[in-house]
Amino acid sequence: MTPSSVTVACCQLAPSIGHVSDNLDAAGTMIRQARESGAEIVVLPELATSGYAFSGPEEAAQHAEPVDGPTVALYLTESLRATVIGGFCEAGPDGATYNSAVVASGGEVLAVYRKVHLWGDEQRNFAPGGEVPPVVATPHGRIGLGICYDLEFPEVARSMAVAGADLVVFPTNWPASVAPTGERPMLHTLAMATARHSRVYVAVCDRAGSERGLGYLGGSIIVGPDGWPVAEATPEDGPQILLSSCDLGTARDKRLGADNDVIADRRPRLYTRLAEAPQAPQRT
């Protein structure tokens, strides 16, 4: 079934480390506001209720909760009236702590994704996921899920598009960065190219605020399959809901001009380097 027009919301929260209960309240309130504004797909940031800037693995573990903990319980409750995608600090069934996110829809968890590319201190605070980032069918279309730094690996979103994703979402905690005068943040350039390459919708839900000296960009963005933004936060505008109608059915049309198709024109036999184990590059 080809999806039709749906309203996508990015809930750009500013969670505060150590205040899980307040963060849960803020997330619930913003999800409901987004739904009341018509959102049918609601995206929240990475680690939306735990905060991010942990002092080390012990503190990350203290803030971790299982998939049946309070954060995913909130997402599940809200998913009865919208598809909800959001991050949480996961106490894994194997005892490890993961930087995870779920897709919840119709009161069910359709996917639990554990971030596979870990940024900075995450390498000390979390175990890396070992599974391919998922693409799941929801009543609103097929959704691919990565987290933050995963966006910097073009292989991730491209693999999702090849697997049929209409919308690729990235819950994010992007560090504040300085762009040259007059330029968009580089995060936006990456999101735009990601959408345009595969003719998919891309929704990056970033967080706002700062924690323990680490400032976040507050740069959520929703991009259409032609690569142009359809909704874009101005960095440092703080917590807000970014909302756009997205005709996800158009993401199934991969044509470019009269004779081309960005997915069918691929030459996978020529891309085998990407799936090979890394090796030292040939030296000059």
Add this chain to the structure above:
Amino acid sequence: MTPSSVTVACCQLAPSIGHVSDNLDAAGTMIRQARESGAEIVVLPELATSGYAFSGPEEAAQHAEPVDGPTVALYLTESLRATVIGGFCEAGPDGATYNSAVVASGGEVLAVYRKVHLWGDEQRNFAPGGEVPPVVATPHGRIGLGICYDLEFPEVARSMAVAGADLVVFPTNWPASVAPTGERPMLHTLAMATARHSRVYVAVCDRAGSERGLGYLGGSIIVGPDGWPVAEATPEDGPQILLSSCDLGTARDKRLGADNDVIADRRPRLYTRLAEAPQAPQRT
């Protein structure tokens, strides 16, 4: 040997179909001007001496020349004092016509590349190449070579970076396109994301002018490994030389922040979908 700072030039020509001799003269003149301005790596557009908008395969074949024809002879002569990368309409050794480009350096052809992703009428006018886009070691650093529409496949430049390219070049004939007010052409967004993803230099040498009702963008760009342009043509400014000093050695430093490396952090085992044969996506 880590390369040092080199000057890269994009010679944004406006060739005219059917005027091969004039086009050769214009290319030679502009290469020499670039060299006199200090260029050590000189890039020319796709099909730089034949023109592009052929009426069909017969006309493409009429304008085709072998690797030892006049266009590559010019590139070879000039390559005694610079590394030259440029497109030509190739009469292949197998009798087929290819949309090809070479890397020439020190009076030798180091690589002949036959475009593997064909755009629009190229599908009728040319045979597709069947080999992986090359990465070659030159005295100025390791250069990866794709052509125009290849840039729209993130697999291409990424594969080159994995194979050790410092600079990825795309001889291009990009059709004119209208961007929303205040926006860069989408070509520039793709080039910037390509550079930033793999921390490589990217040089897109586009053509200018128009032929038989087809207008070209004239949007050459050189991007540094942080994703920001170091030289950028304003579309429709016509023939020109874009020149920038590029410290190609910095493209061997793949670090991002204190703890990350955009190539070493890859998880190739999770990217196997990219090298698999295409299949119909799972339906909702």
